[in-house]
Amino acid sequence: MLPGYSAAGIHMSEETNKTANGDAAREATADSAEVIEPEVLEGKPDAGSELTRMRDQLLRTAADFDNFRKRARREQDEAKRGGQQQVLKDLLPVFDNLERAAQHADSANDAKTVADGVRMVLKQFDTTLDRMGIKRIPTVGLPFDPAVHEAIQHVESADHPAGVILHEVQGGYMMGNQLVRAAMVVVSKGPAQGDPVAS
Numbered sequence: 001m002l003p004g005y006s007a008a009g010i011h012m013s014e015e016t017n018k019t020a021n022g023d024a025a026r027e028a029t030a031d032s033a034e035v036i037e038p039e040v041l042e043g044k045p046d047a048g049s050e051l052t053r054m055r056d057q058l059l060r061t062a063a064d065f066d067n068f069r070k071r072a073r074r075e076q077d078e079a080k081r082g083g084q085q086q087v088l089k090d091l092l093p094v095f096d097n098l099e100r101a102a103q104h105a106d107s108a109n110d111a112k113t114v115a116d117g118v119r120m121v122l123k124q125f126d127t128t129l130d131r132m133g134i135k136r137i138p139t140v141g142l143p144f145d146p147a148v149h150e151a152i153q154h155v156e157s158a159d160h161p162a163g164v165i166l167h168e169v170q171g172g173y174m175m176g177n178q179l180v181r182a183a184m185v186v187v188s189k190g191p192a193q194g195d196p197v198a199s
Helices: 007-036 047-105 111-131
Strands: 134-136 149-156 165-170 173-175 178-181 183-190
Touching: 047 111, 111 134, 149 165
Parallel strands: 149 183
Antiparallel strands: 134 173, 165 183, 173 178
């Protein structure tokens, strides 16, 4: 027996050590159980299966977008064809009358009759365009506007100041606020040097 220790004290120390060691062992076992408990792992997805799921979802999204893009292009093409067919239906009567005028021109007795027939067809054409929402751009006598006019020539004019349209070479058209074709025009440069502008 060690000096200063009684048998009871040694026995009690051994019991205390056993208790302490038992508690530590139970705690270590409990800690290990928290790491490997299957019910704790049930809520955590496997990285491989999550990656597969996300990949499948991405492929489905890409396929849906591709189908949408094809459907939108098909609908756009159909709308374009429908618009072209409607324009053609509106313009065919004008073409028919122009064709009749050309056929009668050979048998006409004078040029005035042919000219009157052509003017009637032109009037029908203007009416058809107006019904379609297409307007002719006004030109002669108005100031030149580069947004709707295209100047093909500038000439001196004693009768008009610079920037005024003198002649229309080719008509221009607007559909609503959108320019279909600019009008080709001849624009005044104003009078020659020394010449006064006519009032």
